[in-house]
Amino acid sequence: QVQLVESGGGVVQPGGSLRLSCAASGFTFSSYGMHWVRQAPGKGLEWVAFIRFDGSSKYYTDSVKGRFTVSRDNSKSTQYLQMNSLRAEDTAVYYCAKAKEMATDYWGQGTLVTVSS
Amino acid sequence: QSALTQPPSVSGSPGQSVTISCTGTSSDVGSYNRVSWYQQPPGTAPKLMIYDVTNRPSGVPDRFSGSKSGNTASLTISGLQAEDEADYYCSSYTTSSTWVFGGGTKLTVL
Numbered sequence: 520q521v522q523l524v525e526s527g528g529g530v531v532q533p534g535g536s537l538r539l540s541c542a543a544s545g546f547t548f549s550s551y552g553m554h555w556v557r558q559a560p561g562k563g564l565e566w567v568a569f570i571r572f573d574g575s576s577k578y579y580t581d582s583v584k585g586r587f588t589v590s591r592d593n594s595k596s597t598q599y600l601q602m603n604s605l606r607a608e609d610t611a612v613y614y615c616a617k618a619k620e621m622a623t624d625y626w627g628q629g630t631l632v633t634v635s636s
Numbered sequence: 637q638s639a640l641t642q643p644p645s646v647s648g649s650p651g652q653s654v655t656i657s658c659t660g661t662s663s664d665v666g667s668y669n670r671v672s673w674y675q676q677p678p679g680t681a682p683k684l685m686i687y688d689v690t691n692r693p694s695g696v697p698d699r700f701s702g703s704k705s706g707n708t709a710s711l712t713i714s715g716l717q718a719e720d721e722a723d724y725y726c727s728s729y730t731t732s733s734t735w736v737f738g739g740g741t742k743l744t745v746l
Contacts, residue, residue: 554735556682563639563740564674564682564725578733581637614681621729622672622687629681 521545521625523615528630531605539600539630541615546625548596549573552618555589555600557611558629565611569618570598582608605634640665640726640738647744653714656741658726659707664736666707670729673702673711676740677722685724686711713743721745 527539541553555567568589569578577589586605591598598615612631616623641659648654658665658673665671669689674682684693686702689709699715709728713720726738 556737563723564676564727564737566727566735566737569735580734619684619693620688621668621670621735622684622727623682624684624687624693626681626683 521617523617523625523627525613525615525627525630528613528632530633530635532636533606533634535605535634536601536603537605537632539602539613539615539632541598541600541627543596543598543615543617546617548591549593553589553591553598554616554618554623555598556614556616556623556626557609557632558614559608559611562611567613568600602632605632607634610634637730637732637734637736640728640736642724642726642738642741644739645742645744647746648713648716649746650716650718652716653712654716654743655713656711656724656726656743658709658711658728658738660709660728660736661707663732664728664730665704665709667731668729669704671702671704671709672727673700674725674727675720675722676725682725716745718745 570589588601612629614629615627617625673686676682689704
């Protein structure tokens with residue numbers, strides 16, 4: 520069965536950096552695009568980034584452009600989100616999700632990122 | 637990249653039908669048949685319920701259906717059950733090659 524397991528969350532000071540990982544199993548990782556979606560405490564879902572199956576194209580929401588970088592290692596069935604210059608408003612649960620057409624059919628359980636001094 | 641507009645809450649009694657609207661623009665909902673809907677019970681990850689406006693993934697009951705007219709998409713849940721109580725989010729692909737979610741709708745089963 521499909522499994523997505525996020526890791527790397529934690530508490531970081533404003534201006535700091537963090538790298539999230541998403542380990543995938545149960546499907547041919549190298550054949551699918553992957554998303555990152557976040558949810559601030561008590562708030563709604565916000566799409567963050569997408570990377571094509573082969574890593575050739577990457578897309579970001581405006582608020583993270585220039586600060587976040589999505590990448591993947593198909594040999595390890597893992598995608599990453601490098602987050603730099605973190606702000607308080609980046610505090611959220613970050614979900615990794617597998618693409619299905621232009622939707623997402625499987626989600627991980629999320630990893631919490633808290634940006635606070 | 638403004639969020640799609642959803643009503644904050646809807647409610648219905650068991651057995652009834654409810655409809656949740658999702659209003660976007662000609663740059664997202666109105667441009668493509670790429671609207672999806674997600675169900676999120678408290679404390680859990682979202683679950684895909686509808687994709688490409690009307691398609692149900694395997695395992696999703698046919699009580700859930702989707703539609704679209706112009707810049708507004710809708711999710712209808714018929715034969716409401718207690719287990720349907722959750723937050724629901726719409727999402728659309730956009731002309732900027734990005735995705736946008738709605739603000740979410742809390743469904744209460746009375």
